[in-house]
Amino acid sequence: xxxxxxxxxSYGTIRAVRGISFTVGKGELVSLLGANGAGKSSTIKxxxxxxxxxxxxxxxxxxxxxxxxxxxxxxxxxxxxxETRDVFPDLTVAENLMLGAYIHRRDQxxxxxxxxxxxxxxxxxxxxxxxxxGTLSGGEQQMLVIARALMSRPTVLLLDEPSLGLxxxxxxxxxxxxxxxxxxxxxxxxxxxxxNQALAVADRAYVMRLGAIVTSGTANEIRATSDLSAHxxxx
Amino acid sequence: MAFxxxxxxxxxxxxxxxxxxxxxxxxxxxxxRLVNFAYxxxxxxxxxxxxxxxxxxxxxxxMAVLAVGMAVLFGxxxxxxxxxxxxxxxxxxxxxxxxxxxxLLQNAALLFISPRPRNVPLPDIFSQxxxxxxxxxxxxxxxxxxxxxxxxxxxxxxxxxTTLGIAMRAAATNFTMARMLGVPANLIISSAFALSGFxxxxxxxxxxxxxxxxxxxxxxxxxxxxxxxxxIGGMRSLPGAVIGGFLLALIDTTLNYTLSQDLLKFRxxxxxxxxxxxxxxxxxxxxxxxxxxxxx
Ligand SMILES: Nc1ncnc2c1ncn2[C@@H]1O[C@H](COP(=O)(O)OP(=O)(O)O)[C@@H](O)[C@H]1O
Ligand SMILES: [Mg+2]
Numbered sequence: 001x002x003x004x005x006x007x008x009x010s011y012g013t014i015r016a017v018r019g020i021s022f023t024v025g026k027g028e029l030v031s032l033l034g035a036n037g038a039g040k041s042s043t044i045k046x047x048x049x050x051x052x053x054x055x056x057x058x059x060x061x062x063x064x065x066x067x068x069x070x071x072x073x074x075x076x077x078x079x080x081x082x083e084t085r086d087v088f089p090d091l092t093v094a095e096n097l098m099l100g101a102y103i104h105r106r107d108q109x110x111x112x113x114x115x116x117x118x119x120x121x122x123x124x125x126x127x128x129x130x131x132x133x134g135t136l137s138g139g140e141q142q143m144l145v146i147a148r149a150l151m152s153r154p155t156v157l158l159l160d161e162p163s164l165g166l167x168x169x170x171x172x173x174x175x176x177x178x179x180x181x182x183x184x185x186x187x188x189x190x191x192x193x194x195x196n197q198a199l200a201v202a203d204r205a206y207v208m209r210l211g212a213i214v215t216s217g218t219a220n221e222i223r224a225t226s227d228l229s230a231h232x233x234x235x
Numbered sequence: 236m237a238f239x240x241x242x243x244x245x246x247x248x249x250x251x252x253x254x255x256x257x258x259x260x261x262x263x264x265x266x267x268r269l270v271n272f273a274y275x276x277x278x279x280x281x282x283x284x285x286x287x288x289x290x291x292x293x294x295x296x297x298m299a300v301l302a303v304g305m306a307v308l309f310g311x312x313x314x315x316x317x318x319x320x321x322x323x324x325x326x327x328x329x330x331x332x333x334x335x336x337x338x339l340l341q342n343a344a345l346l347f348i349s350p351r352p353r354n355v356p357l358p359d360i361f362s363q364x365x366x367x368x369x370x371x372x373x374x375x376x377x378x379x380x381x382x383x384x385x386x387x388x389x390x391x392x393x394x395x396x397t398t399l400g401i402a403m404r405a406a407a408t409n410f411t412m413a414r415m416l417g418v419p420a421n422l423i424i425s426s427a428f429a430l431s432g433f434x435x436x437x438x439x440x441x442x443x444x445x446x447x448x449x450x451x452x453x454x455x456x457x458x459x460x461x462x463x464x465x466x467i468g469g470m471r472s473l474p475g476a477v478i479g480g481f482l483l484a485l486i487d488t489t490l491n492y493t494l495s496q497d498l499l500k501f502r503x504x505x506x507x508x509x510x511x512x513x514x515x516x517x518x519x520x521x522x523x524x525x526x527x528x529x530x531x
Contacts, residue, residue, distance in 0.1 A: 050411050070414035079415075086412040088405045095401050103417035105398055152417060 001026045001187045002047070002078070002156050007056035009042045016042040018211040019056060024156070029178070029188045031198040031219075034208035040191045041083050043208075044160045047189075048080040049073040060156065075103050079154035083161045083191070087141045087148075089134025093125055096133050096144055100151030111151070118147045121177065139170035146177070156187045163194050175201055199223055237369030244367070246481070246488045248376035251383025252441055254480030256457045257464035258390060259434035261476040262427050264465065265407035267322070269329050273313050273337035274461065275454020277432050281306040281439030282355055282449030283344060289356040298356060303436030309340075310432020314425055337454075344451040352448035361444050379441045386437060387477060390430070394473060399426060407471065463506075467513055469520030478521055483510075 002024040009017035017039040024030040032040050045051040047058055049070040057066045060076050068076065088096055097118070101111040119126035122143045128136060133144055142162055149157060159178070163171040175197050182188060182201065192198035199205060199219040207215040207222065215222060263271045284302040291298070317336040321328040361375045394400035406413040406423045414420050435457075442457060443449055460483065461476075468479025486509050490502045498505075513521075 048415055050415060069420070070411065071417045071419050074415060074417040082412070082415070086409050088408050088412070090408060091401060091405060096405075098398070099402060099405055099413070099416050099418065102398070102402065148416065 001028070001061055002189065003057075003059040004043075004047070005057045005059070007043065007046065007058065008054045009039070009046045009051055010054045011042075015054075016211055017046070020206075020208070020211070020213045021056075022206050022213060022216065024187055024189050026187055027182075027185050028203050029182045029190060029201060031190045031192055031202035031205040032208060033192060033195055033198060033205055033222075036193070038208040039211040040208055041160055044080065044082070044158050044189075044191060047073070047078070047158060048082070050080075050082075074152050074154070077155040078158065079149035079152045079156070080158045081145050081149050081160060081162060083164060085138070085141050085145055085164075087133035087136070087144055090132055092130050093133055093136070093144055094129045096148050097125070097151050100148035103152055110153075114151060114153060118150055121180065122147050139166050139173075142166065142170075142174065143177075146174075150181075154186070156189070157181065158189045158191075160191045161193060162190075163192065163197070171197070240368045241370040241372070242488065242492060244370065244372050244376055244380070245491075246485050248379040249488055250481035250484030251379050251387075252438055252480075253460050253464050253484045254477040255383055255386055255434050255438040256442075256461035257468065257476035257480040258387075258473060259431040259438070260458075260461040261465045261468075261470065261473060262403075262431050262434075265471050265473065266403065266410065266424060266427050267318070267329075269318070269326065269333070270462065271313060271318075271428075271431065272330070272333040272458070273317060273340065274431065274435060275456075275458035276337050276340040277306045277309055277313075277435035277454070278439035278442060278457050279340065279344060279449065279451065279454045280309045281436040282443045282453055283348060283353070285355040285440065285443070286348075286353045286449055289354070295356060295358045299440055302440060303433060306436030306439060307429050307432040310428040310430075310435065311425055313432075314428040318424070318428075319421075341451045341454075348451075350451060352450050355443050355447060355449050357444055357447055375441070375444050382437060382441060386434065390434075390473070393430075403427060463510055465520075467510060467520060469522040472520070472522040475520055475522030482513075482521075486510075 004020065004022050006019045006021055007017055008015065008019050020043065032043065034040050042051060046053050049068050049072065053066055057064060059065065060078055063076060065073055065076055088099070097115060101114070104111055124140055125144055125147055128140065133141065136144060146162065162174050166174065171194065178188065178190065179201055190198060190202065199222060202219045204218050205216065205222045206213050217225065260271065260274050263269065281302040284305040285298055288298045288301055313333070313336060317332040318329055321332050363374045364371050365374055394404055402413060402418045403423055403426060406418060410420065438457065443453065464479035464483045465476045467482055468475030468477070486506055487502070490505050491499070494502060494505070
C-alpha cells in the first residue's frame with residue numbers, strides 16, 4: 001500500500017534520513033521505532049508532503065507521491081497526525097473536524113455519517129463540539145487530531161507518537177482506539193517511543209537509528225531478537 | 236451635547252476607515268506572516284479607476300463597483316507578481332518584491348497619468364451635510380460608518396461561518412497543518428489577497444472621497460495607518476486589527492480636538508508616542524493572536 005524506497009531527507013547539511021526503505025501492506029499496522037532524533041518524524045513529514053525528499057521515492061497504492069504537496073497527499077488517501085498535535089486552537093472542535101473533511105466538502109451527508117461514527121469512537125469530542133480546541137486537555141486534543149485526520153476518510157493513516165506526554169490511562173485508551181482502527185481495515189504506520197505498547201498492536205516493526213533502519217521484522221521477532229533498549233537509550 | 240455627538244461620529248467614521256484598512260493588511264499578514272507593502276497601491280488603483288472612468292457617463296455606483304473590482308484584481312495580481320514566485324525562498328525576498336511592486340505601480344501612475352492630483356467623481360451626497368442633535372455632520376462620514384459596519388459584519392460572517400473563512404483562519408494559525416488536511420495553499424492565499432483588495436477598494440473610495448482627488452502617493456498614509464493599527468491591535472488577530480483601527484482613530488480625533496493650533500502640526504509625534512506607550516505595556520499588541528504558527 002505504502003512503499004518507501006531509498007528515502008533521504010536533509011535539513012541543509014544535516015542528513016536526518018539516510019536512504020531508508022520499508023513497506024506497509026494493505027490493512028497492516030506497521031510500527032516505526034527508534035530513539036529521539038533517529039529520523040522518524042522527518043520520515044513522516046516527508047511522506048506527508050510537508051518536507052521535500054532529497055532522494056528516493058514514495059509510492060501510495062501504486063501512485064508516485066514523492067514530490068506531491070501536502071494537499072495532494074491527503075487527496076491521494078493518506079492522512080497524517082503529526083507529533084506536534086496541531087489542533088487549530090481558536091477553532092471549535094466541530095470546526096476542526098469540519099476542516100478534516102475539507103476534501104469531501106461537497107459530500108455533507110457522507111461527512112455527517114462519518115462524524116457520527118467518530119463521535120461514538122470519541123464521545124468526549126461530541127460533548128465538546130462547540131468548545132475552542134485550545135481549551136481541551138492534551139489527551140482530548142490528541143483524540144481530536146486523530147478524529148480530524150479520519151474525517152478525510154483515508155486508506156492510510158500516519159500516527160507520529162500519539163502517546164507522547166499523555167497520562168498512562170489515556171495512553172491506554174489511545175492504543176485501544178488504534179486497535180479498533182486496525183480492525184476496521186485501516187492501514188496504519190505508527191511511530192512510537194512506547195516500544196512495548198507499539199509492538200503489542202503492530203504486525204511488523206522497523207527500528208531506526210541515526211537516520212537508517214537497523215532492524216526489521218514481525219513484532220515477535222523484534223521483541224525476541226533485538227536488544228531494543230540499546231537502540232532506545234542510544235547505547 | 237452637539238460636541239459629544241460630533242466627536243463620536245468623527246471617531247466612528249475615522250475608526251471605521253482605519254479598521255477596514257487594518258483588516259485588509261492583517262488578513263495577508265495572518266496567513267503569510269508578511270507585510271504587503273503594495274497594499275496602499277490597491278487604494279491608489281481604486282482611485283485612478285474612478286478618475287479614468289469619470290468621463291464614461293456611467294452611473295457613479297457602477298464606477299465604484301468597477302474601482303473595487305480593479306482593486307481586487309490588483310490584489311490577486313500582487314500575489315502572482317510579488318509573492319508567489321519568491322514565497323518559498325525567503326522573507327527578505329518577498330519584502331523586497333512587494334516593495335518593488337508598490338514602486339512599480341506608483342511610477343506607472345506617475346508616468347501614464349500624472350504626478351498632479353486628479354479629480355475623482357463623487358456623488359452629490361458625499362458633499363452634503365445633515366444636522367444630528369445640533370451637530371453638523373458630513374453625510375460621507377455617516378456613509379463611512381454604515382459601510383464599515385456592513386463590511387466588518389460581512390468579514391466576520393465570512394471568517395466564522397463559511398468553509399473558506401474557517402480554512403483561512405486555520406491557515407493563519409498553522410499553514411502546514413491546514414495543507415495536510417487538503418486545504419489548498421494557493422486558493423487560501425489568493426482568497427486572502429482578493430479579500431484584502433476588496434477592503435482596500437471600498438476604503439479607497441471612502442478615503443479618497445474625503446479629499447476628492449487622487450495622487451500616485453495616495454496609498455502611503457493608509458498603509459501607515461493600517462500598519463500602526465495592526466501593531467497596536469496585535470499583528471495576527473483580525474478583531475485586534477479592528478480594535479487597533481478604532482483606538483488609533485480615537486487617539487487622532489482626541490488630539491485633533493484638544494491640541495492647540497501650534498501643536499497640531501506635531502499631532503503624529505503625539506500619536507506615535509502613545510503607540511510606543513501602548514507597545515511598552517503590551518508588546519504583542521492588545522490581542523496577541525494564537526500562540527502557534529510558523530511562517531511557511
Ligand atoms: N527543522 C529541523 N532543522 C534541522 N534539523 C532538524 C530539524 N528537525 C529535525 N532535525 C534533526 O533531524 C534529526 C532527526 O529528527 P526527527 O526526524 O525529529 O527524529 P525523531 O522523530 O526520530 O525524534 C535530528 O538529528 C534532528 O536534530
Ligand atoms: Mg519525532
